[in-house]
Amino acid sequence: MFLFHISHMEYIGNLAVEKLGLEYVEEKELYYVKLSDNLHSTAACKCTVIKDQGKIQLHKSEVNQVRNMVADMSCLGKSLDLRLMLHTKKIITALSDEEINGINNLIGSAILDSEVKGWLRWPFGEDSLGSQYAVIDVWHTTAKSYGNSSIRFKLRHPD
Structure with missing residues (x-):
């Protein structure tokens, strides 16, 4: 995953x-x-927006995703950050149907708000699923995908 200012992201994308x-x-x-x-x-949940409802829905979740390598680099003179991640798609632990339903309800109760970190917030006291799951981090990205028959390239711009 590459994290750049949008103009640098477009430059890298065009170059690639x-x-x-x-x-x-x-x-x-x-x-x-x-x-x-x-x-x-931890459970990592990827969510998408239901366009006509203005709500988010769970798209995919993974428990304890394995990251084989994470390299963060900063270019201080240009105010740029780069993160290169290599991770496996192996899911270590499967969630039960009850857990998935609970997580769906928790995700569904989020409110879209571009003024807060990750563009999501929850009504007071509704950022957890009983004592089982609690929201610990949220972020929003715009991702562009490119590819050919042998390679897939993704550029993500986080907010």
């Missing part, structure tokens, strides 16, 4: 498209919600 022979695939607006459970594990 040109040099690697990539084609534009799609652009997505995504919301990520990180939950902590009472067993000290």
